[in-house]
């Protein structure tokens with residue numbers, strides 16, 4: 001099931017609220033707390049009052065070597081512990097793997113969905129350092145333009161993409177859904193894809209592609225396929 | 227980098243090329259009759275599909291260049307504020323930060339939420355370091371009260387002035403209010419109501435931004451998520467202080483625009499300034515929060531209406547006072563009455579400004595707002611007169627296209643068999659009520675004459691079509707190739723489209739559904755010219771007249787004697803060493819104007835929870851020649867879904883005390899997802915036999931939410947006049963009705 005997306009057995013609370021990415025404990029008013037709380041608590045911040053403390057920065061952690069298994073290949077990176085899997089893929093990997101998209105960076109949209117040991121997760125909610133030793137599959141690893149995976153081929157044939165920015169996330173989430181159950185019904189597909197957002201409005205064609213790809217992957221044909 | 231020619235030089239060069247290959251004097255390109263088309267008017271899979279589904283398509287956000295830095299903005303959350311000292315000392319000490327500069331002059335405050343709230347730009351070697359830099363910036367920011375984020379605050383006595391035009395601007399009126407008021411007297415039913423719509427966001431999944439590749443010197447390449455590639459160099463060159471001809475703008479793929487991505491924006495300016503200062507490539511993509519704060523929106527709207535009709539269902543009188551709520555922008559709303567004929571009407575429109583981000587064009591600007599009010603009013607009058615709301619609509623629409631389309635939509639949704647047409651229904655034992663509602667749309671689908679297209683045939687048989695146009699998801703890349711393929715009787719895969727680059731021949735912006743109507747004629751013209759030129763060579767080789775030749779099935783052959791001919795490759799080989807290049811320009815006779823559209827929605831309202839479920843949406847849509855039937859269905863689905871989302875969920879929320887936007891992420895600002903999808907029935911109206919190119923993306927976005935609201939009333943008698951149709955409103959009204 002795609003809700004919640006974070007992996008089973010994750011040792012820590014995967015909630016967005018508890019997810020701390022910064023290495024610095026700085027308190028700029030623009031970025032911290034829920035904004036109204038911040039506004040109510042302290043509508044003004046006077047830099048001169050705390051100038052000495054505020055003008056200093058502290059590095060809490062430097063770079064560490066990390067090895068990630070991405071699309072079947074071990075990839076060595078030198079990154080800070082707070083680096084998300086999404087950033088590791090898109091920015092720090094060499095060459096960068098930019099097929100996995102960044103849209104919200106906080107677990108709201110599914111554009112960054114990758115497979116972690118076969119389960120769909122939001123790469124923006126994973127720390128790269130935490131997923132060492134686990135099999136990471138990204139959209140790039142599912143197929144190539146010349147050799148599309150069944151899901152990718154079905155997406156093309158059903159026009160399940162428009163601008164295409166959400167598409168890698170949908171392709172990966174659909175793959176996860178059908179690898180688990182190629183006979184997934186329309187309702188099951190809707191449920192499994194409910195963690196992914198598309199603004200162009202490709203959902204109906206995505207559903208058609210998913211049902212079709214399921215059949216190609218050996219699923220029983222469904223009555224509700226249309 | 228090769229510097230592109232200036233537009234003028236391009237046009238001159240293209241004109242020269244066109245002159246070199248004049249078509250036969252009495253011939254001009256005409257669209258192939260639809261029944262004879264072998265490529266167009268069919269389901270054409272997108273040519274860039276394989277790139278997009280495998281993650282290979284490179285968007286602006288994905289551009290990685292040697293030495294590139296990541297820029298981030300420091301933005302105040304307050305709509306209006308005094309800004310005191312800004313300290314960058316700590317930010318500059320953050321490891322990896324290479325740039326931190328204030329955007330504000332000394333003592334310059336924040337006058338409105340959005341671009342004016344940007345305080346500082348930070349750039350760093352990694353996105354993580356840039357974020358640290360943002361967090362390390364110290365600023366004394368004092369919010370001003372009232373924040374002037376609501377129309378009430380802006381209109382209050384003594385409210386500070388928000389824009390140079392004041393807090394109210396652009397007032398206009400039309401019609402005679404006395405005559406309209408008098409016409410109300412003779413009406414059998416009068417409805418007086420105020421309809422309000424919230425501010426909606428575009429929510430492009432790829433945020434706004436660009437990558438400026440400037441490394442010193444006198445030229446630059448800018449990767450820009452843009453709806454107007456051809457227009458890019460002028461703006462970026464100005465910001466980079468470079469000659470326009472030395473700036474090239476590239477947008478290979480872009481993750482949605484919906485009207486919000488025409489210009490470089492302040493983010494583009496700041497990226498250029500940063501790149502100039504550093505002499506390094508700069509990646510500046512807005513964060514999602516920035517995007518909500520400053521990347522535009524659909525203006526809100528408040529429409530006070532009094533409408534009257536006689537018992538024959540004719541609309542006799544309409545008085546409208548409407549406020550456009552576009553923040554510091556003007557907002558948009560077409561002058562009433564929207565689409566429907568009203569015998570006597572009067573309206574007064576004005577813009578009421580708030581200290582919030584300016585509205586921008588958003589898919590069918592102004593129309594969804596006007597549509598909701600008008601469709602609701604027509605519906606209310608129909609029920610007040612106990613007239614079938616479908617019949618009421620037909621009685622006030624003079625264009626026969628609407629009759630055909632509405633009747634088709636009604637048939638598809640099952641209106642005939644629907645049990646309650648002239649009065650609302652009631653919930654069943656489980657508290658669920660079913661209803662059906664309708665709406666119509668219109669769009670001008672105009673064109674612009676700027677596009678120049680080049681078609682090049684290589685001696686090896688390969689074929690290219692070039693134009694700077696951007697593919698914003700509508701499928702323009704596939705369309706330009708398909709038109710050329712049709713001309714030469716080849717599969718689409720035989721044509722390589724080159725688009726999304728300002729160094730290619732001039733194109734138009736993608737907005738207002740003009741792309742297809744503007745570009746397709748120029749592509750057709752170029753393809754026609756190329757075909758005419760190649761046919762002349764083949765005719766000489768075969769010893770036949772050129773006008774006896776047809777291009778079909780991968781061959782060039784005599785129409786009535788296919789044994790006389792040669793393969794496409796053989797024909798191209800006649801070119802010898804040089805490719806054949808032909809240019810084409812916009813041809814007005816290949817373009818058509820004005821699309822319609824009718825929609826019906828079926829909903830289930832749960833009166834115990836207030837939840838509305840849309841079960842089905844039907845759209846009947848005309849569009850001239852349906853070039854790519856599959857892409858059109860996608861486009862229509864998209865319009866319906868955006869309207870559903872607008873109608874049920876979307877609403878910008880700003881705290882009226884502090885002026886802080888509360889709906890600045892995709893959790894607080896909800897857009898429709900997979901679970902909310904109804905069944906869609908999309909009908910391309912093939913009775914529209916206009917042999918013309920025209921865009922239609924705006925039209926299907928217009929009436930859906932109004933149809934849903936009307937369906938809610940039809941289901942259970944709850945009339946919600948302020949969008950979105952959230953459960954609290956449904957429940958409140960339902961409980962009022964039970965008293």
Ligand code: FES
Pocket residue numbers: 101102103104105106107108109110111112113122123124125
């Ligand atoms: S980018 Fe990760 S869920 Fe949106």
Ligand code: FES
Pocket residue numbers: 161162163164165166167197198199200201202431481482699
């Ligand atoms: S295809 Fe554009 S957001 Fe989904």
